[in-house]
Amino acid sequence: MASLPLLVDCDPGIDDAIALSYLAAHPGTEIAGIISTGGNVEVAAVHRNNLVLAEQLGLEAPIARGAERPLVQEPIFADDTHGPGGLGHAVLPAPAGTGDPRNGAQLWVDLARARPGELVGLVLGPHTNLALALEIEPELPRLLRRLHFMGGAINHRGNTGPTSEWNIAVDPEAAQRVLAAFTGAPQRPVMGSLEATETVRFTQDTLDRFTELAEATGHPIAQILVDALRFYFEFHEADGFGWMAHVHDPLVAAHAVTEDFASIRPLTVDVELAGTLTRGQTVGDELGRWGRAPNLDVLTDVRPEEFIEHLLETLHAGLGRPGGA
Numbered sequence: 001m002a003s004l005p006l007l008v009d010c011d012p013g014i015d016d017a018i019a020l021s022y023l024a025a026h027p028g029t030e031i032a033g034i035i036s037t038g039g040n041v042e043v044a045a046v047h048r049n050n051l052v053l054a055e056q057l058g059l060e061a062p063i064a065r066g067a068e069r070p071l072v073q074e075p076i077f078a079d080d081t082h083g084p085g086g087l088g089h090a091v092l093p094a095p096a097g098t099g100d101p102r103n104g105a106q107l108w109v110d111l112a113r114a115r116p117g118e119l120v121g122l123v124l125g126p127h128t129n130l131a132l133a134l135e136i137e138p139e140l141p142r143l144l145r146r147l148h149f150m151g152g153a154i155n156h157r158g159n160t161g162p163t164s165e166w167n168i169a170v171d172p173e174a175a176q177r178v179l180a181a182f183t184g185a186p187q188r189p190v191m192g193s194l195e196a197t198e199t200v201r202f203t204q205d206t207l208d209r210f211t212e213l214a215e216a217t218g219h220p221i222a223q224i225l226v227d228a229l230r231f232y233f234e235f236h237e238a239d240g241f242g243w244m245a246h247v248h249d250p251l252v253a254a255h256a257v258t259e260d261f262a263s264i265r266p267l268t269v270d271v272e273l274a275g276t277l278t279r280g281q282t283v284g285d286e287l288g289r290w291g292r293a294p295n296l297d298v299l300t301d302v303r304p305e306e307f308i309e310h311l312l313e314t315l316h317a318g319l320g321r322p323g324g325a
Protein backbone atom coordinates (compact mmCIF):
# COMPACT_ATOMS: atom_id res chain seq x y z
CA MET A 1 0.00 0.00 0.00
CA ALA A 2 1.53 3.33 -1.04
CA SER A 3 1.98 5.63 1.91
CA LEU A 4 0.00 8.87 1.90
CA PRO A 5 2.27 11.62 3.28
CA LEU A 6 0.43 14.06 5.54
CA LEU A 7 1.22 17.37 7.21
CA VAL A 8 -0.94 17.49 10.35
CA ASP A 9 -1.71 20.89 11.90
CA CYS A 10 -3.63 20.27 15.11
CA ASP A 11 -4.48 21.50 18.61
CA PRO A 12 -4.59 18.43 20.91
CA GLY A 13 -7.10 18.30 22.25
CA ILE A 14 -8.79 14.98 22.87
CA ASP A 15 -10.20 14.29 19.42
CA ASP A 16 -6.95 15.48 17.82
CA ALA A 17 -5.11 12.86 19.90
CA ILE A 18 -7.44 10.14 18.60
CA ALA A 19 -6.90 11.37 15.04
CA LEU A 20 -3.09 11.36 15.46
CA SER A 21 -3.21 7.85 16.93
CA TYR A 22 -5.34 6.69 14.01
CA LEU A 23 -2.94 8.20 11.46
CA ALA A 24 0.05 6.63 13.22
CA ALA A 25 -1.68 3.24 13.38
CA HIS A 26 -2.87 3.25 9.76
CA PRO A 27 -0.52 1.20 7.51
CA GLY A 28 -1.00 3.50 4.51
CA THR A 29 0.10 6.83 5.95
CA GLU A 30 3.30 8.76 6.60
CA ILE A 31 3.10 11.65 9.05
CA ALA A 32 5.65 13.94 7.42
CA GLY A 33 5.29 16.77 9.92
CA ILE A 34 3.17 18.07 12.80
CA ILE A 35 2.36 21.71 13.52
CA SER A 36 1.19 22.69 17.01
CA THR A 37 -1.51 25.38 16.81
CA GLY A 38 -2.96 27.11 19.85
CA GLY A 39 -6.66 26.37 20.13
CA ASN A 40 -8.20 23.92 22.57
CA VAL A 41 -5.44 24.95 24.95
CA GLU A 42 -2.59 27.46 24.61
CA VAL A 43 0.15 26.65 22.13
CA ALA A 44 2.75 25.59 24.73
CA ALA A 45 0.38 22.91 26.05
CA VAL A 46 -0.63 21.86 22.53
CA HIS A 47 3.03 21.52 21.58
CA ARG A 48 3.81 19.54 24.73
CA ASN A 49 0.91 17.22 23.92
CA ASN A 50 2.06 16.74 20.33
CA LEU A 51 5.59 15.94 21.49
CA VAL A 52 4.41 13.36 24.02
CA LEU A 53 1.82 11.81 21.70
CA ALA A 54 4.42 11.51 18.93
CA GLU A 55 6.93 9.92 21.32
CA GLN A 56 4.33 7.46 22.58
CA LEU A 57 3.35 6.65 18.98
CA GLY A 58 6.94 6.28 17.80
CA LEU A 59 6.61 9.12 15.29
CA GLU A 60 9.86 10.69 14.08
CA ALA A 61 8.34 13.57 12.11
CA PRO A 62 9.42 17.17 12.79
CA ILE A 63 7.03 18.87 15.21
CA ALA A 64 6.99 22.66 15.14
CA ARG A 65 5.40 25.06 17.59
CA GLY A 66 3.07 27.61 16.02
CA ALA A 67 2.18 31.22 16.71
CA GLU A 68 1.48 32.43 20.23
CA ARG A 69 -1.94 33.87 19.30
CA PRO A 70 -4.52 34.22 16.49
CA LEU A 71 -3.96 36.77 13.71
CA VAL A 72 -6.40 39.35 15.11
CA GLN A 73 -8.81 37.85 17.64
CA GLU A 74 -7.93 37.70 21.33
CA PRO A 75 -7.09 34.09 22.26
CA ILE A 76 -9.88 31.86 23.58
CA PHE A 77 -9.35 28.37 24.99
CA ALA A 78 -11.51 25.28 25.67
CA ASP A 79 -10.20 24.06 29.02
CA ASP A 80 -13.75 23.09 29.95
CA THR A 81 -13.97 20.76 26.95
CA HIS A 82 -10.50 19.24 26.80
CA GLY A 83 -9.18 19.86 30.33
CA PRO A 84 -6.54 22.36 31.47
CA GLY A 85 -3.75 20.30 29.94
CA GLY A 86 -5.72 19.54 26.78
CA LEU A 87 -6.03 15.76 27.17
CA GLY A 88 -8.69 15.47 29.84
CA HIS A 89 -7.84 13.15 32.73
CA ALA A 90 -4.82 11.64 30.96
CA VAL A 91 -1.57 11.84 32.93
CA LEU A 92 1.31 12.31 30.52
CA PRO A 93 5.04 11.95 30.97
CA ALA A 94 7.11 15.04 30.23
CA PRO A 95 8.23 15.09 26.59
CA ALA A 96 11.84 14.01 26.02
CA GLY A 97 12.39 16.51 23.22
CA THR A 98 11.45 20.09 22.39
CA GLY A 99 10.56 19.61 18.72
CA ASP A 100 11.78 21.28 15.55
CA PRO A 101 13.53 24.65 15.92
CA ARG A 102 11.44 26.15 13.12
CA ASN A 103 8.07 27.76 13.77
CA GLY A 104 4.91 26.11 12.49
CA ALA A 105 4.46 28.35 9.47
CA GLN A 106 8.03 27.73 8.31
CA LEU A 107 7.61 23.97 8.69
CA TRP A 108 4.50 24.08 6.47
CA VAL A 109 6.48 25.93 3.81
CA ASP A 110 9.74 23.97 3.98
CA LEU A 111 8.09 20.54 3.82
CA ALA A 112 5.72 21.54 1.01
CA ARG A 113 8.57 23.04 -1.04
CA ALA A 114 10.71 19.92 -0.46
CA ARG A 115 7.97 17.57 -1.72
CA PRO A 116 5.97 19.54 -4.30
CA GLY A 117 2.58 18.02 -5.08
CA GLU A 118 3.03 15.14 -2.61
CA LEU A 119 1.83 16.26 0.80
CA VAL A 120 -1.77 16.24 1.99
CA GLY A 121 -2.42 19.07 4.44
CA LEU A 122 -4.72 18.16 7.33
CA VAL A 123 -5.84 20.97 9.65
CA LEU A 124 -7.63 19.83 12.80
CA GLY A 125 -7.42 23.10 14.72
CA PRO A 126 -7.50 26.82 13.96
CA HIS A 127 -5.98 28.04 10.67
CA THR A 128 -3.53 30.51 12.24
CA ASN A 129 -0.29 28.84 11.17
CA LEU A 130 -1.48 27.85 7.71
CA ALA A 131 -2.46 31.48 7.12
CA LEU A 132 0.99 32.59 8.28
CA ALA A 133 2.58 29.98 6.00
CA LEU A 134 0.63 31.42 3.05
CA GLU A 135 2.21 34.81 3.76
CA ILE A 136 5.64 33.19 3.38
CA GLU A 137 4.71 31.01 0.41
CA PRO A 138 1.59 32.05 -1.59
CA GLU A 139 2.15 29.02 -3.84
CA LEU A 140 1.31 26.63 -0.99
CA PRO A 141 -2.11 25.68 -2.47
CA ARG A 142 -0.28 24.42 -5.54
CA LEU A 143 2.61 22.86 -3.64
CA LEU A 144 0.27 20.72 -1.53
CA ARG A 145 -1.50 17.72 -3.04
CA ARG A 146 -4.75 18.67 -1.27
CA LEU A 147 -5.99 20.32 1.93
CA HIS A 148 -8.51 18.72 4.33
CA PHE A 149 -9.77 20.48 7.44
CA MET A 150 -12.19 20.01 10.31
CA GLY A 151 -14.07 23.24 10.84
CA GLY A 152 -17.15 25.33 10.27
CA ALA A 153 -20.84 24.59 10.25
CA ILE A 154 -23.07 24.93 7.18
CA ASN A 155 -26.73 25.70 7.98
CA HIS A 156 -26.12 24.06 11.37
CA ARG A 157 -25.82 25.54 14.84
CA GLY A 158 -22.35 26.38 16.06
CA ASN A 159 -20.60 24.81 19.03
CA THR A 160 -18.80 27.98 20.09
CA GLY A 161 -21.06 30.94 19.19
CA PRO A 162 -24.64 30.32 18.09
CA THR A 163 -23.45 30.12 14.48
CA SER A 164 -19.68 29.49 14.80
CA GLU A 165 -17.60 26.34 15.13
CA TRP A 166 -14.52 26.33 17.38
CA ASN A 167 -11.64 26.01 14.88
CA ILE A 168 -13.00 28.89 12.82
CA ALA A 169 -14.16 30.94 15.81
CA VAL A 170 -10.67 30.94 17.36
CA ASP A 171 -9.18 32.65 14.30
CA PRO A 172 -11.78 33.73 11.72
CA GLU A 173 -9.36 35.98 9.83
CA ALA A 174 -6.98 33.06 9.35
CA ALA A 175 -9.76 30.81 8.08
CA GLN A 176 -11.01 33.48 5.69
CA ARG A 177 -7.50 33.97 4.29
CA VAL A 178 -6.99 30.22 3.87
CA LEU A 179 -10.28 29.80 1.99
CA ALA A 180 -9.41 32.74 -0.24
CA ALA A 181 -5.88 31.48 -0.96
CA PHE A 182 -7.05 27.93 -1.76
CA THR A 183 -9.80 29.12 -4.09
CA GLY A 184 -8.81 27.76 -7.49
CA ALA A 185 -6.35 25.22 -6.02
CA PRO A 186 -5.82 22.15 -8.24
CA GLN A 187 -8.24 20.25 -5.94
CA ARG A 188 -10.85 21.97 -3.80
CA PRO A 189 -10.08 21.64 -0.07
CA VAL A 190 -12.28 19.15 1.79
CA MET A 191 -14.18 20.68 4.71
CA GLY A 192 -15.42 18.46 7.52
CA SER A 193 -17.90 20.72 9.27
CA LEU A 194 -20.03 20.19 12.35
CA GLU A 195 -23.11 18.90 10.56
CA ALA A 196 -20.92 16.03 9.32
CA THR A 197 -18.65 15.42 12.30
CA GLU A 198 -21.39 15.58 14.92
CA THR A 199 -22.88 12.43 13.38
CA VAL A 200 -19.91 10.62 14.98
CA ARG A 201 -21.23 10.05 18.51
CA PHE A 202 -19.13 8.03 20.96
CA THR A 203 -21.30 6.22 23.52
CA GLN A 204 -20.42 4.21 26.63
CA ASP A 205 -20.06 1.23 24.31
CA THR A 206 -17.42 3.09 22.31
CA LEU A 207 -15.65 4.07 25.51
CA ASP A 208 -15.72 0.42 26.63
CA ARG A 209 -14.16 -0.57 23.32
CA PHE A 210 -11.32 1.90 23.88
CA THR A 211 -10.80 0.31 27.30
CA GLU A 212 -10.68 -3.07 25.58
CA LEU A 213 -8.14 -1.61 23.15
CA ALA A 214 -5.92 -0.59 26.06
CA GLU A 215 -6.24 -4.02 27.68
CA ALA A 216 -5.67 -5.93 24.43
CA THR A 217 -2.70 -3.94 23.16
CA GLY A 218 -1.14 -2.71 26.40
CA HIS A 219 -0.12 0.35 24.36
CA PRO A 220 0.26 3.42 26.60
CA ILE A 221 -1.47 5.69 24.07
CA ALA A 222 -4.67 3.62 24.39
CA GLN A 223 -4.92 4.32 28.12
CA ILE A 224 -4.18 7.98 27.46
CA LEU A 225 -7.14 8.05 25.04
CA VAL A 226 -9.43 6.32 27.56
CA ASP A 227 -8.56 8.80 30.29
CA ALA A 228 -8.92 11.69 27.88
CA LEU A 229 -12.28 10.48 26.59
CA ARG A 230 -13.73 10.18 30.10
CA PHE A 231 -13.22 13.94 30.52
CA TYR A 232 -14.78 14.54 27.07
CA PHE A 233 -17.88 12.55 28.09
CA GLU A 234 -18.12 14.52 31.35
CA PHE A 235 -18.00 17.78 29.37
CA HIS A 236 -20.71 16.68 26.93
CA GLU A 237 -22.93 15.53 29.80
CA ALA A 238 -22.46 18.85 31.58
CA ASP A 239 -23.21 20.63 28.29
CA GLY A 240 -26.60 18.92 28.08
CA PHE A 241 -25.83 16.23 25.46
CA GLY A 242 -25.98 13.30 27.87
CA TRP A 243 -23.24 10.73 28.48
CA MET A 244 -21.63 10.77 25.04
CA ALA A 245 -19.04 12.66 22.99
CA HIS A 246 -19.02 14.30 19.57
CA VAL A 247 -15.66 13.22 18.17
CA HIS A 248 -14.80 15.48 15.25
CA ASP A 249 -11.19 15.22 14.05
CA PRO A 250 -10.76 11.47 13.45
CA LEU A 251 -13.52 11.37 10.81
CA VAL A 252 -11.83 14.11 8.80
CA ALA A 253 -8.46 12.36 9.15
CA ALA A 254 -9.92 9.02 8.05
CA HIS A 255 -11.65 10.58 5.06
CA ALA A 256 -8.39 12.26 4.04
CA VAL A 257 -6.71 8.83 4.06
CA THR A 258 -9.47 6.61 2.66
CA GLU A 259 -11.89 8.99 0.92
CA ASP A 260 -14.46 6.73 2.58
CA PHE A 261 -17.17 7.00 5.30
CA ALA A 262 -18.65 10.16 3.76
CA SER A 263 -19.38 11.76 0.42
CA ILE A 264 -18.40 15.27 -0.67
CA ARG A 265 -20.39 18.03 -2.36
CA PRO A 266 -18.99 21.21 -3.92
CA LEU A 267 -20.05 24.46 -2.25
CA THR A 268 -19.04 28.12 -2.21
CA VAL A 269 -18.16 29.00 1.38
CA ASP A 270 -16.83 32.15 3.02
CA VAL A 271 -16.25 33.29 6.60
CA GLU A 272 -18.21 36.10 8.28
CA LEU A 273 -15.80 38.53 9.96
CA ALA A 274 -17.95 41.60 10.68
CA GLY A 275 -21.13 40.08 12.05
CA THR A 276 -21.94 41.34 15.53
CA LEU A 277 -23.87 38.13 16.22
CA THR A 278 -22.36 35.85 13.56
CA ARG A 279 -18.61 36.54 13.49
CA GLY A 280 -16.79 33.30 12.64
CA GLN A 281 -19.76 31.73 10.85
CA THR A 282 -18.95 29.73 7.71
CA VAL A 283 -21.59 30.79 5.21
CA GLY A 284 -22.48 28.39 2.39
CA ASP A 285 -23.93 29.90 -0.78
CA GLU A 286 -26.26 27.00 -1.61
CA LEU A 287 -28.15 28.90 -4.34
CA GLY A 288 -25.14 30.55 -6.00
CA ARG A 289 -26.27 34.08 -5.14
CA TRP A 290 -22.65 35.32 -5.00
CA GLY A 291 -21.86 34.13 -8.53
CA ARG A 292 -18.64 32.51 -7.29
CA ALA A 293 -17.59 28.99 -8.26
CA PRO A 294 -17.53 26.42 -5.43
CA ASN A 295 -14.26 26.70 -3.48
CA LEU A 296 -14.70 23.70 -1.14
CA ASP A 297 -15.87 20.09 -1.12
CA VAL A 298 -17.96 19.66 2.04
CA LEU A 299 -18.36 16.26 3.72
CA THR A 300 -21.91 14.91 3.56
CA ASP A 301 -23.83 11.61 3.96
CA VAL A 302 -21.51 10.39 6.70
CA ARG A 303 -21.62 6.69 7.66
CA PRO A 304 -20.63 7.04 11.34
CA GLU A 305 -21.05 3.42 12.44
CA GLU A 306 -18.82 2.15 9.62
CA PHE A 307 -16.29 4.83 10.48
CA ILE A 308 -16.18 3.92 14.19
CA GLU A 309 -15.62 0.27 13.30
CA HIS A 310 -12.79 1.27 10.95
CA LEU A 311 -11.26 3.53 13.60
CA LEU A 312 -11.16 0.78 16.23
CA GLU A 313 -10.01 -1.89 13.77
CA THR A 314 -7.16 0.36 12.62
CA LEU A 315 -6.14 1.18 16.19
CA HIS A 316 -6.21 -2.48 17.24
CA ALA A 317 -4.14 -3.55 14.25
CA GLY A 318 -1.72 -0.65 14.41
CA LEU A 319 -1.22 -0.40 18.16
CA GLY A 320 -1.33 -4.13 18.65
CA ARG A 321 1.48 -5.12 16.30
CA PRO A 322 4.94 -5.55 17.88
CA GLY A 323 6.45 -2.10 18.09
CA GLY A 324 3.11 -0.92 16.74
CA ALA A 325 2.62 2.78 16.05
Ligand code: RIB
Pocket residue numbers: 011013014015016039040124125126150159165166167248249
Ligand atom coordinates in the same frame (compact mmCIF):
# COMPACT_ATOMS: atom_id res chain seq x y z
O1 RIB B 1 -15.29 22.12 16.86
C1 RIB B 1 -14.53 20.96 17.01
C2 RIB B 1 -13.09 21.22 16.74
O2 RIB B 1 -12.60 22.15 17.70
C3 RIB B 1 -12.21 19.97 16.92
O3 RIB B 1 -11.11 20.07 16.05
C4 RIB B 1 -11.76 20.06 18.35
O4 RIB B 1 -10.51 19.41 18.58
C5 RIB B 1 -11.59 21.54 18.51
O5 RIB B 1 -10.31 21.89 17.99
Ligand code: CA
Pocket residue numbers: 010011012013015016124125249
Ligand atom coordinates in the same frame (compact mmCIF):
# COMPACT_ATOMS: atom_id res chain seq x y z
CA1 CA C 1 -8.86 19.90 17.01
